[in-house]
Amino acid sequence: MINVLFAGHPTRWPEYQIPLRDAFAKAGLSVDLRTDHAADQVDYIVYAPNSPLQDFTPYTRTKAVLNLWAGVEAIVGNPTLTQPLARMVDFGLRQGMVEWVTGHVLRHHLDIDFDLEHQDGSWTRHIPKLARDRKVTVLGMGELGSACATALATLGFDVTGYSRSPKSHPGIRCLHGADGLDQALTGAEIVVLLLPKTPATENTLNARTLSLLAPGAAIINPGRGPLIDDDALLAALKTGQVSRATLDVFRIEPLPKDHPYWAHPRVTVTPHIASETRPETASEVIAENVRRSEAGQPLLYLVDRALGY
Template sequence: MAILLHCQADRQARWAAALAQASGEIVHLWPQAGNLADIEIVVAMSPLPVPLDMFPNLRFLATTGAGVDAFLKHPEAVPASLPLMRLVDETLTRSMAEYVLAATMFLHRDFHRYAAQQRQQLWRGLTRRDPPQRTVGILGLGVLGLAAGALLRQVGFPVLGWSRRPKQADGIACLHGAAGLAEIAARSDILVSLLPLTPDTAGILNAALFATLPEGASLVNAGRGGLVREAELIAALESGRLGHAVLDVVAEEPLPPGHPFWTHPGVTITPHVASMTVPETAARIVMDGLRRARRGEPIPNLVDRAAGY
């Protein structure tokens, strides 16, 4: 049997080597697929431009990252009968938690303000607050959100969490639903979004939500660019309602030349690097799923298509 890999050209060699080592199977690089009947699993960053039922022995499709919105917005690309496995990897989770902590500390210790003062050649200390005096709210209490919340709590930040449905988490005040969304916004000095992009979450970071935040609050978005209504974010920054935004994801990637985010003093951009998949660990997880499927056991981390993640 064989594996079909579809990923960025600059990542192909590393992914292919990791999958071959983890599985001992032949790895084909799309668009080369060899004997179609040999393909047992597709590992992909985005939908293939061909119907997957052309592979008669395909067991499931595994994503190369945590996000699955690229697949779900094209339901014809992944048949409903085909299991879709999202990547849940401790290495990826730890990387995201580190990014959230780094972005939070960047805002908490006023690095963005000191950068502005440097451009003005201004030497002036700002009033410092201790972590217990600054509340961090996390939108999205999945694996990534819980890990980020745990790391923030270790530093001393009070942490609130929000999800669409009720959840419980040690040390995190959990809120849910529309009322909970309004409450977490009103109480958060720094609001972190790690939500998946679904029809329910698209545009959730909008003018109405920004108006609920405390004056001068900050935003960190490491979820998906489509969560943000970008013009409304810029307006909130211009008005002073928002003090700063750290964005790892944007609606159009790469961010186009001339986009206001590039030069806006209230925006810090990173190029979708908050949590990058490590092929060597990810391949072992994908292959564990394949071995389970071969034994007739449940495949882990399957996507709930109705929920969107």
């Protein structure tokens, strides 16, 4: 019998209980899934960083901590966490992000907001570029970023991808490193941020890097709030260097009611909904990782502690 502790936020247990049990059974695993296993009897922990469990020291038998979120920045630095940590990458998370990003890229590409702002009886026509003539840069070419970049390239956009380490994807110009970041941003008309949150990525978009964009560029951030210097973005919106921004993530969440983003006519705020872990598909990934571990195979999506993701 494999003892699995569900240590996500307590409110999520009713949503995950049945999908997890079904996934374990489908994988042929004999699992005792609970929220109250004795710490020294736990083989695997299904985890979310907003869990009450923050001290991993008693979990001496635990073979792996399996995160329910794609982001691990809130847990990877925990000094008590010595067990292997796997992040969540699943179809539902990936597909949700692709749909959200594609929708907002098309919104800015077609300048749908222009049409909404001119519903005043005047026959004001504007003809958008074709996708092949629109330069889109995706910052972050991990699982989510590469999926979004591929979808946008399939639609015909001129896509450049940027990552900290070298990557290669068919139909996408891939750049990396400090020089690569500047090249990726120079002349970009739409920028999608999907980098992880690390000390090295904080304020990736700042006054200097925003100045590299094509005048009137659009910013789309479903990644992490600290990737953007908020004051620099507001200043760029004021000058018109950035024409619009769609922001799903923020340094403080929920976004404070008095934050200038709420009332800004060129900013769209969405409440961290770009992509959500879905119990049915996430449970399949959790079960597969337990199966792999029990078979002596390497875990999927293992976090590199040195890199922070």
